[in-house]
Amino acid sequence: MSPTDFALLIVSAGSLWWFILQCRTMVRQHGRRQPPGPIGLPVIGHLHMLGKLPHRSLYKLSQKYGPIMSIRLGSVPTIIVSSPSAAELFLRTHDTVFASRPNAQAAEYLSYGSKGMAFSKYGSYWRSVRKFCTMELLSVAKIDSMARLRREELGLLVESLKVAARAGEVVDFSEKVARLIEDMTCRMLFGKSRDDRFDLSKIIHELAEIAGAFNVADYVPFLGAFDLQGLTRRSRVTAKAFDKILETIIDDHEEKARNDDTKLDRDFVDVMLALKNNPTSTHQQLAETIDRSITKAIILDMIFGAIDTSQTAIEWIMSELIRHPSVMKRLQEEINIIVNCEVVEESHLDKLEYLDMVVKEALRLHPVAPLLVPHESMEDIVIDGYYIEKNSRLIINNWGIGRDPGIWSENVEEFLPERFAGTDIDLRGESFQLIPFGSGRRGCPGMHLGLINIKLVVAQLVHSFDWELPFGISPDELNMDEAFGLSLPRAEHLLAIPKFRKS
Template sequence: MATLQDYTLLFLILLISSLLLRTIFSKFRTTRNLPPSPFALPIIGHLHLLAPIPHQALHKLSTRYGPLISLRLGSVPCIVSSSPETAKEFLKTHELSFASRPVSAAIDIITYGSNDFSFAPYGPYWKFMKKLCMSELLGGRILDQFSPVRREEIQSLLLSLSKKSNVGEKVDVGKELVTLTNNIISRMAMGRRCIGSEEEAEGVQELVQEVAHLTGKFNFADFIGFCKNFDLQGLEKRYKDVHKRFDEMMEGIMREHEEARKEEKEEGEGVKDLLDILLEISDDENAEVKLTRENIKAFILDIFVAGTDTSAITTEWTLAELINHPPIMKKLREEIDSMVGKTRVVEESDIPNLPYLQAIVKETLRLHPTGPLILRESTQDCEIGGYDIPAYTRLFINVWAIGRDPDHWENPLEFSPERFISGGSSVDVRGQHFHLLPFGSGRRGCPGTSLALQVVQATVAAMVQCFDLKVGNGGENGKVDMTEGLGLTLPRAKPLVCVPVARLGLLP
């Protein structure tokens, strides 16, 4: 039986061998002018430098080594961009070289072998799915058609909060917001809420949040070759469990739609939703792209995760900032009361007349972008900022750091919506201004930007108009703890728990 000494000796041999091999190969490989890089350890490279929260750790490295850094995460070569200027080079000047995204074990297992829209390689399938997404779900005409759905779901949220307000009950605001956004996406994509009972609602919310958490969690197997055959962290088991639960839910919903389609053929055409259209395309032998059942389920999963968690988290961060800044909350209420009045609830159609509300949401997205890191992968060699970037290099654009860049933002850590009023009002979040990139930019920028802004702005306005939110826990002296948590979508470390107190008597 091997002893501790045996294992120690083996480890030392492996370590020394790795150092020797690295030295030998470095002499024979073509010399490249790579960006600055910190000292790397054998085998793991710079992985140890990413703890505890990657985007924060990368920001610290950029303050020392500059806006463009070269890293080696295990065996994966990486580049980190932390300035608007370098981000523009990657996302605009050399966009086609970085139009694909790297695939992790989590993505591969959960999304049916990377059959989803977000992580599909840039090519015919991705282009077809984006066109379909914009024409049947996220285009301006479709968003207008679904305006009553969003209004009904926000009204449902307000009524739920009102009931809890009447009895002084504490509310986990994040959970309520996930229910809201989940219902909106479900009704837009599948013509129905996918949840009924409170127990079922919690199950779906946990599923969506777990997918977001797992896809953002570090997995050694993605970076260190010899770990790929060993589930050292137990993550692969969790990936498969989430995949199985989602698959069972989607199979049930798809069977319902297929039965309804049979009835409609007999009785006449009914109203089609996105899932109906996807099923029709999968049955069409002459379709531009042949969709499998797995393609459809992966696409719906993508829409759920991208549309549910992100909008809910942005709304939660916005409300937390407003609670911590009473003068800003007061100014927003004055704007709403002035433009909307006190006899009806604010609606989406009022948003163009509420510039301070829009500025508040922009400022939240600057400080708390729901996607703190944009991930891409180069498909060919290129030169950025005088440095060589080899093909198959993984790219991290640190959106979180760019939003805090003191060269582009005055008092960057201060929550100040006024920076987007008057002189800053022309700065938008749609990827044209590279010092503010919460939704990315270019071909692979977020297609759901318009929907997200409508949901977040309308929800924040309605909640601020109708309720005072008294901090229930996680805060001191009425303040909310603003610590960030781990995840792909920048969740809060502690939930926002409040007691809603009704303001205007607009709700029963």
């Protein structure tokens, strides 16, 4: 068969597939009102409209079609939600219907067939994994009990920055924070700091990019085999590299367990490995099913959840503080008064009200997960008069919600922490104006840890140092471009010069 014949065959098969889908959809939806949305193309639907920064493209479309908009990504009916009240309808009022996750090629490769928590379907398996991670790692008590290790790692960073400050060096702030969070996470999960045998931050960035991409294979399955975006190849390479890292971590822990029967100082991986041999465990359901690939998928979720998110948030907060010297100054003054010594302790954080406003405002403008993680509906439902069919994908435009002009009034694009003064807007999933951690059943289980990481690191680094931009760049010239993925990092690393401040 010639290449032209082959191409014609593919196009004809695609068109036939699309035509059958359209007929099926029309029969199902006959007489039922759909949320408004733009007209799509045959086969690909609206995939071509997403662009390089989908959160921005979808935000623009929603300004025309409204806060509950329907589009079609290939064959997948998709609802885009872009206002707080609409988000509340989906994530609170009808949370049970939308608490599942869609199938995704990236999760198949990178999460051992969606065996972790973040990408698994709603149901008893997901519940058992979530309960295990919450009780054994992410509960307030567990996280607070690990304050010492966070303080130690942060102390090491401060010392290295003092050396850079004395030498007047430019530091790669993004890189430094990435390493810090990696160290803190490794100690928490594996009982020791970052391992020189592998580079977790780098592989996590790749994973976030792949997992966040709108992969044509997920939406137009017959095109999957062609790997038009190169995502299948990248997923395979990353999955293999990550698997090697996870195998090393588990091997090390098994070796340790063989040589040490004191059972003291057990870290998260030790607890997980012990689960299999412990039938009376509180986590009986998981204990019965857990195997090596489930163990790896869960560790991967924890590494990914902890590292990429906190470091991205800290980078944006610091960028905004450097761009707004008066906000930086006010924050330093608050910390001086409350902390009143060199080291910021976690017990100080709740008293730092202005820091809280700074964090909220930065997460409003730069939500770490701009489109949350996609949800999927588990049954047909009518919401706000619109019919939404089972297995629809739900995308919450977190980035757009932070810019809803009806909520944030004027200066929507401006970094203005004071806008939170005297309001009761919270960021823990109760106030739908600001949901950086999502909300409802699938809301982030690592929120307590995430908030501590962010607040502690920012507070200490602005308390110990003033920060200047290098190469004569003025604050308002700092590049604030975004790079899209499951998370939304800065497109360029943040470079800055620390100047030591005596408290």
